[in-house]
Amino acid sequence: MAQETQTMLQDGSGPYYKRLAGYLMDEIKEGRYAIGASLPTEKELCDSFGVSRHTTREALRQLENKGLITRRQGSGSTVVATSPPVRYEQNIQTIEDMLHHGKATRLHVLSSKEVEPDANQFASQVTHLGKTPCIWVRSIRYPRNDVRPLALVDVYVAVRTKMQARKLLDEETAAQEIVNTVDVRKIDRIEQAFNAVNVADAEAKLLHVKAGDAAFQIVRHYYDAAGRLLVVAHSLYHGSLFTYASTLRRS
Amino acid sequence: MAQETQTMLQDGSGPYYKRLAGYLMDEIKEGRYAIGASLPTEKELCDSFGVSRHTTREALRQLENKGLITRRQGSGSTVVATSPPVRYEQNIQTIEDMLHHGKATRLHVLSSKEVEPDANQFASQVTHLGKTPCIWVRSIRYPRNDVRPLALVDVYVAVRTKMQARKLLDEETAAQEIVNTVDVRKIDRIEQAFNAVNVADAEAKLLHVKAGDAAFQIVRHYYDAAGRLLVVAHSLYHGSLFTYASTLRRS
């Protein structure tokens, strides 16, 4: 058996660790090891294939990097995917980049106030889980060098401290406090939904467009590492002034 | 000097390789090594910090995994970023998933024909670089269990073989050939742009909506690893039937 598997690495080409990694990936793909199952231990692999522990570890590192297994000290290597997921990744340097904020636009806060959980669907989402109060900040985003409104932005924040609430309720400091709340270091996951809508009368006035004009609507939910919903942001972009562009790269 | 740096690793905590990695990350962040500059060689780091090559390599591996450096055999380690970029990644199992195709919708090809480079902006993009002919396939996407059109899809393919052209020009096989062309194994990069538009008369008829209704427009450019533009896809989604949703996870 050990002899058999030893030869298995002989007829391949390239470094041993890649052959072993390839062999294990094939085994996983063929269903030899189901999701949740444990791979052989490092020692078993060393003995079976007649390679050093260093080589075995390098092979397992490959599988780990490809997202096929996770490894835990004292426990072993567990299969978490049967085929290397094709991953396209979108790199975002800062949350501001993603929001197309940065220095390309400026923000004008219209109003901010605490709202009841049942004020609308977003307020209820923010308050429901944490039972924390919700502050709603409404603002208009303008391009630099342009007086036409780019977007109507409604932000719903789950307030956690008195300090945060005070800053959010002050129209001077609200924008900065929102940025602090969705700080890249705090945000672990963002769920976003895009769609196209015809703007209603009220929003049309604020965006300086005709009612019925197409608008690009983005709703984003920001979660921290503990899975808590920190912020819901609802943006309504001027249809003809705004395009959301991104590049997905294979990783 | 060597003595000095040796002590530097002493006062930290945790494994040596992490201390060394942290030290190097700090140095990079502080601008001690600019982007494009080379880090000290493995040997130099071993000597300076009094650790084994194994430890040094593990530390450098950390920096590589964080995207701060790249390493090339015979050349050295080069700084490519001064701070670990906050990366949010969007995992897509298949191109079909991204296109919301999968088994949730069905496609009906309306027409397919070769078009001149100057037919429109997309045809010109596809033909311009490769000087290859461009085939345009127009189709309607329907949700399963619904007769209302979900989207009008125009695909522009840079044809590379006679076989590909023949399959694309046959309305029976065009859809499958498009899927083959944007096969996950061939696509390295996708550029996508989203925006909202009011639909014109011609498109409105095809989508069974009123002219002026909001539509969600997606233009995607598919590139292979050599940077060649393979396909441009232009989709016009029914505004009220379609939402594009995605989750960005910190990686």
Added chain:
DNA sequence: CCTAATTTGTACGTATGTATT
């Protein structure tokens, strides 16, 4: 163009620490 030196990659061995079972 070829050679030699440099630098990282691969691969072996060994020992001890630490988390899990």
Added chain:
DNA sequence: AAATACATACGTACAAATTAG
């Protein structure tokens, strides 16, 4: 408490890619 399994860390040697001369 003991056994197991991965993590960390030391050592050595040679191969392969790059660069300098």
